[in-house]
Amino acid sequence: MALLEASGITVRFGGITAVDDASISAEAGTITGLIGPNGAGKTTLFNVITGLQPPTRGKVRFRGSDITKGSPNSRARAGMGRTFQRLEAFGSLSVRENVLVAREIHLGVKLIGRKQDTMVDELLERVGVARYAQQRADSVPTGTARLVEMARALAIEPKLLLLDEPSSGLDEAETEHFGQLLRALALDGTAILMVEHDMDLVMGVCDVIHVLEFGKVIASGTPAEIRADRKVQAAYLGFSDEEPVVPPIPAAHLPSESEINATTIELPAVESAS
DSSP states (O other): OOSEEEEEEEEEETTEEEEEEEEEEEOTTOEEEEEOSTTSSHHHHHHHHHTSSOOSEEEEEETTEEOTTOOHHHHHHHTEEEOOSSOOOOTTSBHHHHHHHHHHHHHOGGGOOHHHHHHHHHHHHHHTOGGGTTSBGGGSOHHHHHHHHHHHHHTTOOSEEEEESTTTTOOHHHHHHHHHHHHHHHHTTOEEEEEOOOHHHHHHHOSEEEEEETTEEEEEEOHHHHHHOHHHHHHHHOSOTTSOOOOOOOGGGSOOHHHHHHOOOOOOOOOOOO
């Protein structure tokens, strides 16, 4: 049994169906990607999994238990950690205090001591933001704030980590470090489910990918399988999956700029009027 199973999830807002009979899962020790065009329903499905949005139909099971009607707090206590597409840091607190607050909420203030302080510092170091520890969270760059939110999610020692657009605002070096961090967390046994638009990151770190389009799961598989899937290509490129795809002309068959400039175009002679 998968650590997380969301089955037959449907969410309707009036006459609009945001998620339509979607089923996805996430295994311990694996990184699972959830991708799709804008408006496909990815964040809504995330909200159902974390308890922020009740489903119109369907069930969510976590660690073998039906949590469909459970509160976000109860899911966090059960081992779900989450970051948000929109940054949710405590701006007036320092970076370190942001992570410490999450740790205090998880353990209870009375259990916080020197050992937990050390863990917070280790988390800041692990995600790469230790040098910003004493800065206010609202004064650091967006990419850094993303990593602070990641450290805060890790402070509750989650079994399942749900990440909504985690690489947004990260530069190339930060994204590379972030991918390495995800792989290390998976090796430690953490299940990771992430919504992400950076396809290089998704294809580089995910073990399994689910693709949503108009609220429906249209494909699930390995990165190689998803990359070759005709329905996925159609969803992203806009053609019908029944239409033949015209391959690009090989570069070797295209004239170079120098060849174009050297080409003499002969025009027909024009007889002058007498």
